[in-house]
Amino acid sequence: MTRTASAFWLNESGKGEVRQVALAEPGPGEVEVRTLFSGVSRGTETLVLRGGVPENQHAAMRAPFQEGDFPWPVKYGYLNVGVVRNGDLSGRTVFCLYPHQTRYVVPETAVTLVPEAVPAERAVLAGTVETAVNAVWDARPLVGDRIAVVGGGMVGSSIAAVLATFPGARVELVDADPAREEIARKLGVGFALPGNALDGCDLVFHASATEPGLTTALNLLAPEGRVIELSWYGDKKIAVPLGEFFHSRRLTIRSSQVGAVGRPDRTYAERMAVALDLLADDRFDALITGHSAFEDLPDVMPRLADGSIPALCHRVDYGQAHVPE
Numbered sequence: 001m002t003r004t005a006s007a008f009w010l011n012e013s014g015k016g017e018v019r020q021v022a023l024a025e026p027g028p029g030e031v032e033v034r035t036l037f038s039g040v041s042r043g044t045e046t047l048v049l050r051g052g053v054p055e056n057q058h059a060a061m062r063a064p065f066q067e068g069d070f071p072w073p074v075k076y077g078y079l080n081v082g083v084v085r086n087g088d089l090s091g092r093t094v095f096c097l098y099p100h101q102t103r104y105v106v107p108e109t110a111v112t113l114v115p116e117a118v119p120a121e122r123a124v125l126a127g128t129v130e131t132a133v134n135a136v137w138d139a140r141p142l143v144g145d146r147i148a149v150v151g152g153g154m155v156g157s158s159i160a161a162v163l164a165t166f167p168g169a170r171v172e173l174v175d176a177d178p179a180r181e182e183i184a185r186k187l188g189v190g191f192a193l194p195g196n197a198l199d200g201c202d203l204v205f206h207a208s209a210t211e212p213g214l215t216t217a218l219n220l221l222a223p224e225g226r227v228i229e230l231s232w233y234g235d236k237k238i239a240v241p242l243g244e245f246f247h248s249r250r251l252t253i254r255s256s257q258v259g260a261v262g263r264p265d266r267t268y269a270e271r272m273a274v275a276l277d278l279l280a281d282d283r284f285d286a287l288i289t290g291h292s293a294f295e296d297l298p299d300v301m302p303r304l305a306d307g308s309i310p311a312l313c314h315r316v317d318y319g320q321a322h323v324p325e
Contacts, residue, residue: 008100008297009068009075013051014305016298026105032085033111036093038100038294039079039124040314043153043209044232046305048076052234060259064097065106075099079313081114081123089113095126095276100297100316112272117280124315125158125284130258130275131230132158137262137271138254139203139228144168146201150194150217151208152180154312155230157187157287159205162278164188172198174216175208183312186286201225211238218251226252291315 003023010016026032047053051071053061058070068074077099084092087108094111098104114123132155141147141163149160152175160173164187172190173180174197184191192198194216202225206217209231217227218241240253256262261271278284289312292300297316303309 005101005103006294007075007102008077008294008301009073010049010301011073013072014049014302016049016301018295018298021101023103024105026086029108030105031087031089031094031108031111032103032105033080033082033094033096033098034085034103035080035082035098035101035294035318036120037081037124037318038077038098038316039127039288040077040100040301040304040311040316041079041128041154042304042311042314043155045076045301047232047234048074049301049305052236054235057234063099064110065099065104067099075101079124079127080104081120081126084111093120093123095123095272097127100294102294102318112269112276115276115280118276121315122279122282122284122288123276125279125287125313126272126275128154128158128287128313129162129278129284130272131155132162133271133275133278134258134260134262135159135205135228135230135256136162137266138256139205139226141166141169141203145203146170146198146222147203147205148172148174148197148201148217148220149189149205149207150174150197150213150220151206151210151231152177152183152191153207153209154287156205156207157183157312158284159207159230160184160189161187161281161284161287164283170198174220176212179310183286187283203228205230207231209233214238215241218246218253221249221251223249224251225249226254228254228256230256287312288315289313291317294318 078097080098
């Protein structure tokens with residue numbers, strides 16, 4: 001009898017479905033994982049949902065265990081926490097960069113053990129906190145830096161959370177949505193609307209994926225200041241304000257992208273381990289702003305995309321979704 005699992009696929013713009021997929025038996029060096037939770041990375045996954053990945057970025061945007069090709073049909077996602085069912089890791093909770101699927105088989109090297117101090121529900125944030133860790137490695141902040149994070153979505157809020165306890169730093173989350181002030185309070189950082197943000201910043205992380213957000217980030221910099229640009233604009237073209245004070249203040253815009261490790265002395269595995277260790281802090285719970293059942297994803301994903309379900313990280317629960325033995 002062919003073993004099967006259930007997986008969420010995107011079919012065409014704004015639509016998706018749960019499909020039955022074949023599940024191989026684990027071979028040597030492989031593990032079978034039963035999913036407990038997955039997370040929807042709203043910015044990236046809704047871009048994929050609407051078919052907004054530029055053709056010249058199809059290869060760069062592939063998720064590690066993606067099936068299908070952009071734009072559709074495609075099985076996409078990378079925030080998955082489950083329990084190993086076989087081998088030496090049997091019974092251990094692990095994180096994997098796998099799409100939304102009830103069970104799956106991957107090389108043992110593709111999973112990372114979740115520390116006992118980190119609840120499985122919170123561990124779905126590991127992939128995004130890994131992005132935040134990489135951004136901080138790229139930025140190399142100094143003690144006492146004046147720092148702003150422009151864009152209080154999942155990535156921006158994760159960066160603010162990582163920097164909240166950085167020695168002597170002034171950290172402010174800047175967002176056009178006043179509701180994000182409560183997120184900032186829970187993370188332990190300041191908050192401001194764009195017009196009220198503190199300027200004179202040594203360092204600004206930009207994660208709003210909007211042209212006004214990038215303009216705000218540049219406006220907040222002190223002379224010799226740097227913008228660390230994390231926004232993924234997809235197929236959108238934006239104008240960058242490189243006139244006015246850009247040259248006279250000797251400003252810098254630097255890209256940060258999780259596909260490359262921001263330190264030459266660290267590996268991908270070490271970076272992920274750092275992210276999971278950080279998630280022992282319960283402040284990160286503020287980033288999980290909603291949850292729903294796996295079976296409801298075809299209805300939930302379009303509502304996440306159009307904003308009718310406001311979210312940073314939306315958690316997907318697999319309590320009753322598992323294929324019988």
